[in-house]
Amino acid sequence: MMMSSQTQFRHLKMQVQRKLAETLQLAENHFQRKFPIPTISYDLRGVKAGVAYLQKNEIKFNRTLLLENSDEFIRQVVPHELAHLIVYQVFGRVKPHGQEWQAAMTQLFNLPADTCHQFDVESVQGKMFAYQCECQTHYLTIRRHNRIQRNKIAYLCRKCQGKLVFHSEKS
Numbered sequence: 731m732m733m734s735s736q737t738q739f740r741h742l743k744m745q746v747q748r749k750l751a752e753t754l755q756l757a758e759n760h761f762q763r764k765f766p767i768p769t770i771s772y773d774l775r776g777v778k779a780g781v782a783y784l785q786k787n788e789i790k791f792n793r794t795l796l797l798e799n800s801d802e803f804i805r806q807v808v809p810h811e812l813a814h815l816i817v818y819q820v821f822g823r824v825k826p827h828g829q830e831w832q833a834a835m836t837q838l839f840n841l842p843a844d845t846c847h848q849f850d851v852e853s854v855q856g857k858m859f860a861y862q863c864e865c866q867t868h869y870l871t872i873r874r875h876n877r878i879q880r881n882k883i884a885y886l887c888r889k890c891q892g893k894l895v896f897h898s899e900k901s
Contacts, residue, residue: 745804746808751767760838768788768815771790774793779849781811795854806842806844858871863890878896879896
């Protein structure tokens with residue numbers, strides 16, 4: 731029997747809470763201190779799976795990516811974002827994916843220190859715009875496209891340092 735997406739989402743939220751509690755316990759055992767339970771919400775949009783707000787002790791997750799990639803999301807994304815909060819509370823402001831965060835992921839949580847997810851983002855990315863530089867085609871979001879169109883900003887290629895020039899729309 732198929733679960734409704736609402737029921738499925740409720741089950742996934744409970745799994746996320748379990749994974750958070752389990753991961754938080756590992757950190758507390760390791761650092762021999764208590765950490766406050768972060769506030770969790772599921773209203774993150776776009777292609778990011780999760781974002782940690784350090785000062786607020788808050789994590790926002792992408793509901794769509796959670797529903798579409800539940801096992802890997804819970805296994806990797808939940809500890810990834812929690813690691814950011816733990817590292818901030820222990821070490822203060824450090825590089826987002828620096829050595830402290832990497833150590834938390836690999837040594838504490840026994841997970842790869844992947845900085846980006848590999849989920850299919852087609853359902854969440856929205857319209858993309860093709861831009862060309864000297865060496866390749868780049869696809870930019872509507873937000874970046876609009877900023878360029880309003881002459882607010884120019885983007886440069888990380889490889890060739892060439893200015894990105896509008897080429898075409900891609901839906």
